[in-house]
Amino acid sequence: MGLFQQFVQLLGFASFLLPVASGSPAGHFLFPRVPEDPSVDPFYQPPEGFESKPLGTILRQRSVVTAYFGELPNPVQAHQLLYRTTATNGSAIAAVTTVFKPLFQKKGPYQLGVVPKEEQAGITTTLEYLIIQIYLANGYVVASPDYEGPDAAFTPGHLEGMVTLDGMRAVVNFRETVGITSKIPMIFGSGYSSGAIASGWGASLQSSYAPELDIKGWAMGGTPANLTGTLLHIDGSPNSGFLPIAINGLMKPSAYQEQLHSLFDRVVTAEGKAALDEAQTQCTTAALNSFKFKSIISTDVQSEGPDILYHPVLAPILSENIMGINVSERPVVPVFVYHATKDQIIPYANAKSLVDNWCNQGVSVKFTTYEAGGHATTDTLGVSDVLKFAESAFSGTLVRGCTKNTKLDESLDPLALGVNLEPLFNALSVALNKLQFKF
Template identity: 30%
Template sequence: MNTSGDAFYDPPAGYESATPGAILGSRQVRVSAFSAVSMNVQAWQLLYRTTDSDGNPHAAVTTVMIPQGPAQPRPLLSIQAAYDAMVRSCMPSYTLTADDPAAPPPSEALLAVSALERGWAVAIPDPGGIDNRFLTPRLMGYTVLDGIRAAQQFAPLGLPGAATRIALTGYSGGGIGSAWAAELHPTYAPELNIAGAAIGAPVADLGAALHSASGRAAGGLIAMGVAAVMNDSPEFSAALDRYVTPRGRSVLRAALVDCANTTVSKNLFLNASDLLTVPLDVVLADPVIAAAITERNRGSAVPTTPLYLFNAVNDEISPIGPVDDLVEKYCAAGASVTYVRDAMPDLVSNHAIVGLTSVGGTFAWLDRVLAGERPEPGCRTTTLASSLDDGAWAAELPDVAQGLARTLLGQALG
């Protein structure tokens, strides 16, 4: 469990009897926007009690931050990371605080810089919990919601408890965690004052993603996704083993112990057929495999908080069809959804690029909901030629540049 040798991640004896969100330990930390550039903020890590996918007691760590100066009531933004891995050194709590220059820089730290510049508090949980899971059904939602509960009660942050206005955001793997949290919020943590969730490229159907990513530059994410399900389910692993080539077994073993950037760089343009002895559709039709894939899709519950959901029409990792279907399902059940589709041509765009170009629209929407503005009820879908076209990015760019410059100069944020 504690592969890093850091005892902070070990929950104390008897923690199971604590309530979800209870703080089990805390420590002050230094956080970085890049491996060697510290953010001039106040930061702590909290070990807290949460719930695993089967409803049993579990534990996780979140990294929380506020601007320098006296603690005071302020909104809280929970940023879910696209860590996409199953080892401790890939988790945000490690990459945000690692002194190792080779540690992968957490892109979500750039979002944290913009949020802290606004004077908000920030929480970046390890959605996989202390067992470092990824794609595990429900678990990622529970860890996010309980991380917020822990932050609310952590006195040094100065948050106003149950009155804290909260928003969620995340892209790709972070969008998966944010979507789970938004769906579970009404039943698992209804007391949380979540004003909205900005969710990007949430990979609404894992099976469809395995098809669309095949043969693309980021095809190595196929191995990450399949290995994550193997990590959760011996039944899935046994069923899959009947179809996997020797090379496939080697690639999947490595994916269990590597961070996403390493797996992708080692498997550029990986095709699903490189791993399998039969066509991918045959594998996905296996009843055991199909059940495990379906269990990881969202849409079984409806968020009650307003959503800002965005996805590229030509996204190779989060195909647009299943996201359209998810939005339709949410809307038919009465959810409030602002849905933005980016139609930038595939030749000049990809999953990673839209993750950057959508930042302006995301923060423009988060600004409104965290200021107390509630979006109009109902659903609105907009297809843009590019997410750069809505004007929000031009308005956001000076603030992003200023936050980065202040970080690089070691100046206090916020």
């Protein structure tokens, strides 16, 4: 199940935020209704003639009630926006972003944080939404785009970058509703793991695709900078279930269906078709279990074997999705990249190559290496550094150039973000301890 096909549920601690607010709208304390399936919900259907609208045009909007575990209402204003964006082939599509207005907008009416949602479920989603809650508690307006577009296209970088940038345009168009009075608000984008595809490619395409946006910086962690490298890293491993999900994502209509459909229709075996069908119909956790320890480059799955990676149809697409190799697709504002050397899902070497390429291209990069922990832990360990980087980006105090540092500790400091956020950091610790058993 893709993120576009799931109703947004912000997992936050109402008890932590309620004392901060005064006179909060009563409607935001109502228990949320069960959402309609997007396939029958008219909100997700773009109106006739939307293709002619400018990029980022808001096509539909609605207020929503967000909730912790879908049950306990989270007392923040939340809105969904359906907006016009672009498919990989340049055609018009519509996507959704969810905008959250904090109860205490102490950062001023001009700053927006963009945190792409990840296509994950269970405790991982809990962890991600707790991190979003920290941004809200810091006073930022937060936008969380469904960067995979209308058909849950997981991994195609150009698509996800454009959807993310157009989501920013949509929020700029919606700014007055969430208390952003500046006509050109300052923006900071951040994403981890699959969300780092969206933030990394958003940073890469910003200068050519959305130069008018006043983006001050980007952060990305556990970044899948090279799809082939990631494939080889997890093929046949406990995390190989991501591979059928990724193949399905590349074959979606908004991605590379036109190029890839006939190839995979010809080479995929009955076993491979079953794996792709399961990944298409299951949520992430179930799909991971279905293909655990299996190989996507095995002839049991597709007749080409390892040679599939060099096929003249697939190879250019995989190359096109390597972040950092095209000088014309380099970030024009500072970026923060962080990665664990022992990342079980996304190879550290590819992140390092990305940073090296960007530095050689003149990009300002801060690169933090985590020697302890792995993919799941680094998501949380990087929170305080990302927020500090965002603060510096908004204040204009980031140091230009390339810097690299290494962190050895994998423990969480509950006071790292201030005493008021200690309850959230404690909750992150609990979620993180549970999550480590999944990888």
